[in-house]
Structure formats: structure tokens, C-alpha cells
Amino acid sequence: MSRAFNFSAGPAVMPEEVLQQAAAEMLDWHGSGMSVMEMSHRGKEFISIYEQAESDLRELLDVPANFKILFMQGGGLAENAIIPLNLSQGGAVDFVLTGSWSQKSQKEAAKYATSRVAASAQADGFTSLPQAASWQIGPDSRYVHICGNETIHGVEFHELPDLKALGCDAPLVVDFSSHVASRPVDWSRVGLAFGGAQKNLGPAGLTLVIVREDLIGHALPHCPSAFDYKLVADNQSMYNTPPTYSIYIAGLVFQWLKKHGGIAAMEQRNIAKAQLLYDCLDNSALYVNKVDKACRSRMNVPFFLRDESRNDAFLAGAKARGLLQLKGHKSVGGMRASIYNAMPLAGVQALVDYLREFEKTQA
DSSP states (O other): OOOOEEOOSSSOOOOHHHHHHHHHTSSOSTTSSSOGGGSOTTSHHHHHHHHHHHHHHHHHHTOOTTEEEEEESSHHHHHHHHHHHHHOTTSEEEEEEOSHHHHHHHHHHTTTSEEEEEEEOGGGTSOSOOOGGGOOOOTTEEEEEEESEETTTTEEOSSOOOTGGGTOOSOEEEEOTTTTTSSOOOGGGOSEEEEESTTTTSSTTOEEEEEEGGGSSOOOTTSOGGGOHHHHHHTTTOSSOOOHHHHHHHHHHHHHHHHTTHHHHHHHHHHHHHHHHHHHHHTOSSEEOOSOGGGBOSSEEEEEESSGGGHHHHHHHHHHTTEEOOBOOTTTOSEEEEOOTTSOHHHHHHHHHHHHHHHHHHO
8 A cells, every 4th residue: 555645733744764664673673572662761772762862852953951851741732731830930921822822822821820921913813923022021921932833823933032132031932843853943042942742753642842951940849740840851751651662763753854964954845845835825716825924834834725615525636646634623624734844845746736736627
């Protein structure tokens, strides 16, 4: 059976080379006689997997030495609670609302801190980003939270805000779940970045937290021990049993990224893929993308058929051609193509060919 082009927003497409290697190593990892699934997380075999994965990720993302890399569980949604439990110290935190995920983050943080809205793009349907100069950040803010890329609404920060230039000393917290490893990170502007692995780095189950050391050690008394960043960091992410197999697969993805040129090369491929798809949509009379061109996502491309009575026919035709998971999120409707690192240019070209073909048949 030939593999389809999977445009799912997450869990998402994986590099075929990684899947093949994992399959080959399933029953016996490097002569150990064990599957990685069966290994003790404290055994020398898995420790070597973990250490290599951490080292490769630090190299790929150019993570400074004064940042800790934590391999955790719970996904991005759990981090929306874990972060205020660790960073808020019971004070106030500020959020920039740019779509569904930053909205969820703000609401969750309100359970553990005074959660404020510094800016919101809701009035325009989350099709643009609020200008940083307009953000209303309180002088007592413990941190400022943004979602670097909104998977549902398709908006992305192409440059991280410089809070110091805004006269703000609070650390920037970035949810980079859906564009991690797709572009470089300016760590001089970041206090903490976090994200689930299941979009760009591996299978569901692993959550990355990359946090500046001076922000660790301030957890609220009622923070669960397994989510206390200091305990997790002091125990090299082994305070409790980590998601071992997901770490292993992510490690293979890190090696795949290095083999194919690293983050800089991946960014150029992502720019080319996104441009190909957006050019097709923009030159169409049938499809429309509503996002401001200045902040269109390279990872998640939502679009609509101007005549939505044709949606079912469009999806059926796409499935028949092996173009899967193109239906938009239920909260906004329409279509969405997620074109993460592992989506090859050939997949985007196949989608563009179908978009043009379908439009001709509907003329």
C-alpha cells in the first residue's frame, strides 16, 4: 500500500526515514535484545538515547547553556497550568490572544494566577496579529504569553516580540508546539518555550519545555511534584517515568533534521512549500485564505471554498487522490492543510495540482 500525503494538524506526518528506522529497531534496539518500549528509563541503553536526543536538540535549536531542556508529559494544554504554577508566584500574567490556543492558555492560567489580556485579535476573527506597541502589559507582570503559531486560525509570529524594547522586564513565554524546529529561535527574547511534540517532532506523549535557569525554583506550594520544573531539571527529566518511546522517536527526528541540513535548511524548504500553496490560493476564484499576508503561517494553511456547498465533493476528491486530513477544525470550518517539516514539497505540489483540477471541474 502506498503512503498518502497526510495534512493532519496533529498528530501529524512523520519522516518516512524515521518510521522505517523505528520499524527496523522495534524488536531489538542496537543488539540490546529489547525494544525501546521495554527498556528501563534508568538503564544505560535508554539513558544513551535520552542524552543523545537532548544533545541533538540543543544543537539544532542553538539553545544557550543557561537554558534547561525538559522532556515532560501532558501536552501543551497541561503546560497552560504547569507554567503559571511555576512562574506566576501567585501574581499577574499577561496574554496576547491570537487564536484558539492562546485563548485556552489564558483561561487555564486564570485558575492559578491573575490572568490578563494584554492584546487580542478576536475583533478581526484572528486573521492578524496585534502590533506589539499596542500591548497593555502590566508593570507587575510575571510573564507574557504568546502562541508562536496558531494551528486553527493559521497566524504565525515571523519575529518574536522584543519585550525589553517595549519597556517590559517580564520573561516571554512562547507556545511553539506547531512550529518548533521549522525556523530559528531568538533565545535572547525568550524566557520559556514549550510545545507538544506531535506536530513537528514526533508522536504524541512528549512535551518539550526549554526554560531559562533563573526562572526555575519558584513553583507554588501546591504545584504537583512531577510538574515542578526544578525537580524535573534536577533529575534530568527522570523524576518520574518519562515518555520513553516518544523521546526515542523524537531523537530520530532530530537526527533526520541534522542529516537534512538542520533548521536553516528546513526553514527554506518551509518557505518554498508555503509560498507554493499560498500562491495557488491567492490566484484562485474558488478558494480564499483570510489571514493577513504579513502573518500567514508556514505550518498551517486554512482556506475556504467560496461556495461551501462543494466542501464534501472537494474532500471526497482529495481522499481519492491520497490527500488526507484536509477538513478544517470544527470551530472554524473550511479546509486546512498542515505542511510541517516532514511534509515533502511533492505533497504540497500534489495538493496544488488537485486544487487547480477541482476548480476547473467546478467552473
